Amino acid sequence: MKNDVAHEMLKTNPHELICTPEFQQSILKIVRKFKQKGGFSQDSEADITQEVTTRVLEQRIHYLQKNYDPKFGNLKQYFEKMVYNITIELVNASNRRQKVHQTMDMENAPQIATYSDAKQELILDELQKVQKFLARFQRQKPKLLLLMKLYSRTIIKPEDILNFKPTATSEEIQEILATFGKNYATYDDSYLYSKINQLINEVEGKTNSSEALRKWLSNRLTDLNVWMNRHSSLKYDKEALRNLIQLFFMKNWIIV
Known part of the structure; x- marks a missing residue:
């Protein structure tokens, strides 16, 4: 997708842009790298990709619309930096949850x-x-x-x-x-x-x-x-x- 087309979609129909196969593939690519390094041991790639997509659409899309400028370079690369940061947040949350499970047995000890x-x-x-x-x-x-x-x-x-x-x-x-x-x-x-x-x-x-x-x-x-x-x-x-x-x-x- 040409950058000017993507930029126009970002302004007029951002949800459709993020859900295009091209941008979904960008999310999956980053998620897959984290999985390969040991992140998200409990969750499937599909679940994580969906969670990242949801966070982008619910929490970050207005930031992306407001702050992206073509002079910064390719929109997809700018988007992937945002996805990378979101994925780090999710990995940290997943690791915290896993540590809780490893250090306590919720079924055998009163909480x-x-x-x-x-x-x-x-x-x-x-x-x-x-x-x-x-x-x-x-x-x-x-x-x-x-x-x-x-x-x-x-x-x-x-x-x-x-x-x-x-x-x-x-x-x-x-x-x-x-x-x-x-x-x-x-x-x-x-x-x-x-x-x-x-x-x-x-x-x-x-x-x-x-x-x-x-x-x-x-x-x-x-x-x-x-x-x-x-x-x-x-x-x-x-x-x-x-x-x-x-x-x-x-x-x-x-x-x-």
Whole structure:
């Protein structure tokens, strides 16, 4: 794409510009470099690319429109510098989240947090909103809860498996728990989805790919994100939503 054409699109239709294959490829190229260097060990390239795109469109597009000048050089190169900085922010956030998982077992030790009564009420209210959202998926709720645990890297328990597959044998349960019954925060997304997809396909009688399963969950999480932002006074992005899901599954947390 010629620079003058891209610049005109930036001024008149920036969302369309960022979503063009050429600019999406620029994002993917940078994401892939970070993945190759060990960043984003938990997330797929597609998820990270989508997250970067969302941040550009929601938080940085006006900055880009206001500050880019053709005298600075090629727009795509200017854009890629912005994407690089956003990706660094996401890597740092991902690393912080991973360290938390490595240093604490949320399922085995009570989590004690000190909150004011107002904050306690706010947290409980947010968790109730998640409950109301899940109530909309009664038929698929066991599947959704199982995958939400995977997404948030929360330890899966035998009852989670039995809720989804009541006929699961002890051998089947132990095979699944060999991966998901302990801290699995450092495992790659593709590996985890391929493991859980075997169970999902067996119960549903399908032969769907693990990527199709990941997309199914991604759509449900998008629905949850929209639901929370619509019904809550708080603002949820991907990171905040993941934290909320982690909190939702903390069965023995204590607020004092």
